[in-house]
Amino acid sequence: MTQTVGGPGLPGKQMLSEQVHARLREAILHGAYSPGDPLKPQELAKEQGVSLAVVREALVRLVGEGLASRLPNRGFAVPAFSDRRWQELTEARLTVESAMLRMAIERGDVEWESRVRAAHHRLTRTPAFAPEEGEYYSDAWSEAHRGFHRALLEGCGNSVLLDTFDRMWTASELARRWSSHRAPSRSATEEHGRLEEAALARDPAAAADALVRHLSLTAAALSPS
Incomplete structure (x- = not known):
């Protein structure tokens, strides 16, 4: 069941986002995803048992760290070898x-x-x-x-x-x-x-x-x- 909290900005939501971010960061850095693999928010939300908003927040943070790419109209992905x-x-x-x-x-x-x-x-x-x-x-x-x-x-x-x-x-x-x-x-x-x-x-x-x-x-x- 997807975990929810009372509203945006509350400590519970922030904590969930931190946890999802940490798990995804570790998975990417340790090779659980190959270069260029898609990071689909809906699938990740289901896997992690959290809301779509929590996953998107974690993915945006990964983009800022250079561990994910944001693709126009196509969501998120692990950067590819060919990425400029x-x-x-x-x-x-x-x-x-x-x-x-x-x-x-x-x-x-x-x-x-x-x-x-x-x-x-x-x-x-x-x-x-x-x-x-x-x-x-x-x-x-x-x-x-x-x-x-x-x-x-x-x-x-x-x-x-x-x-x-x-x-x-x-x-x-x-x-x-x-x-x-x-x-x-x-x-x-x-x-x-x-x-x-x-x-x-x-x-x-x-x-x-x-x-x-x-x-x-x-x-x-x-x-x-």
Whole structure:
């Protein structure tokens, strides 16, 4: 039976939307849906046992996170490999994060260096895959990965740029997980090692080059064959 609440905006409705959002987010990130699969609100409402309004609210939030696409007159779907957003996101990240990394190398202090080393150590010690979580990168590794990249850039000292990084990172999370299977010979460990080494050597050109290569390989894995 569909769960209902007294009216819009009430805590019950919000809680249901949060729960549906969390379940759908986990399913998409762990490969329960294939690229391009439709996300049909009516079917999801029936599966989740909630109202159509609750499901639509959750789907709209997923669209904002880059984990779903809104299709004109056709509802919602998981983004496809061919979706132009991946190339646009990469272009934006290459532009913004390269500049942030150069700034971080110029401005970062010893505390920044320590945070980068600690974040890289955590990343190297965290298994990339967990059998119980499916075929894509594990949640623990994904969080350690985000922590390392953010630590690298935090030395820039610009909160507006860091907020921009956070939004772009969330929007590109699905592409990162998919790319692990589209480019199996790739060594993320080596790529991250080169990034840390160049950043802590205070070599902005080498660090920016390493970052550009790192981000470009993810985008290349999703390009049409």
